[in-house]
Amino acid sequence: MIPAQFDYVRPSSVDEAVTALSEGIDNGDEVKVLGGGQSLLPVLRLRLAAPTLVVDLGGIAELRGIREDGDHIVVGAMTTHHEVVRDGLLREHVGLLPDAAATVADPQIRHRGTLGGSVSHADPAGDLAAVCLALAAEFLLVGPDGRRTVAAEDFFVDLFTTALDETEVLAEVRFPRYTGWRHHYEKFNRTAQAWSMVGVAAALKVHGGAVAEARVALTNMGATPIRATAVERALVGRQASEDVVRAAAELATEGTSAPSDADAAADYREHLAKVLTGRAVLSLL
Template structure:
């Protein structure tokens, strides 16, 4: 199908992009990598009056250090996140999850911020960002504001972004010395996960000192498996202890039921995949 007609602008600065979006009002739409937006436009599930293309805004690309965090520009491609040394050193979980996104072609065009702003609860990166305690830096007509990841995802395909705001960068706490693994179950390669688990763990003296676990496709937003995290702390980094803690993975979840799986099966997968992810992270 062919998208409905729209006006197109390609600003070169973030300020220009914010002004263009504000002028468009609720009928404006931001174009990042376009891997999710373009199919939606072609199927006419969205018909914006104006498309604001961010690909020429250089300040939205790249990864840098800022004290105890690394900062990832929203327009940084998955490919660039994967090969960045700061991400590899301080946020290994993001690198692992990014490496599973779709295929190489998508990873070269799709963007880190675009995936988060799209807010598909089955996507890989929202769950990883949730487990990493990321913060979203948002720019709007009134300036910038920072939103914790737990408040950024509001509902299916819905975030805390206002209609005149742009996600400009993501702040990720450094997790140097932590172990990480991303585990997902899908029926065919490159498909959305039926369930996925993002786990990052710090081990001290053979025991688990801290843990963060994020779940994908277990509700209308990414889910933080706090029951698992609490059960892991103080336990030996063994397969038996991890499996017992993983039994809490489905607590507080509201998984969808569709043609791929019912809610009960997804809850079962959450427990199994959490055990696998944490075990793989610590080498148990």
């Protein structure tokens, strides 16, 4: 349980981090970026990865914090799950994010794990990627050629794969405001520390008892988080009754490709997706 030997760099700015990544790649190194370390360190200790260079973002102050920027709430990539859970600005305007972050693992993990590290790792069982997709988040990436913004629907490419280039750093995640929306994250796992078998991120805007807008995304129902657009269409414009919600929840598996593994078979995950979608939406009504 000891990692293979590697060189270690701890830059103090985003530009220094980009330079370290670029120089490492040019030198032929296999490079890994260290955020909170809650995903990377176990992989290193099991020697499932053996990088020759690790670039630690923990010393970059500009990557931390939560702020307002016009119509968006901006979360620095190195902001911890614990900080996300406790932040009043997020709870008021992007409440689904702290809802989901509060379910991540246990308090020790939440104090070390980061939003940027979680979404960059792109584990399909990770909870926060589905939230970013549901809420139409944008990711600010910084690399040798400057800055670019990638929408959540384009950021998650495949299993453990994102749009991040190997010389780029995820600097921040930008969320539109969802002030006044109802929100809930529902998940099913075997223990508090285990990854989600299935999770459902749901946010609704309700007017006069009818669903005006709906955003729903699924965790661990494919290689990437999946937007449950069929559920959304079945809810919008309808009176928010239990019958309507349960009928909409039956559509949750449309467009999904649930995996089978040691935790659950694909058909069981499909069952969970429908049940949890119903629970998540009904909890908002």
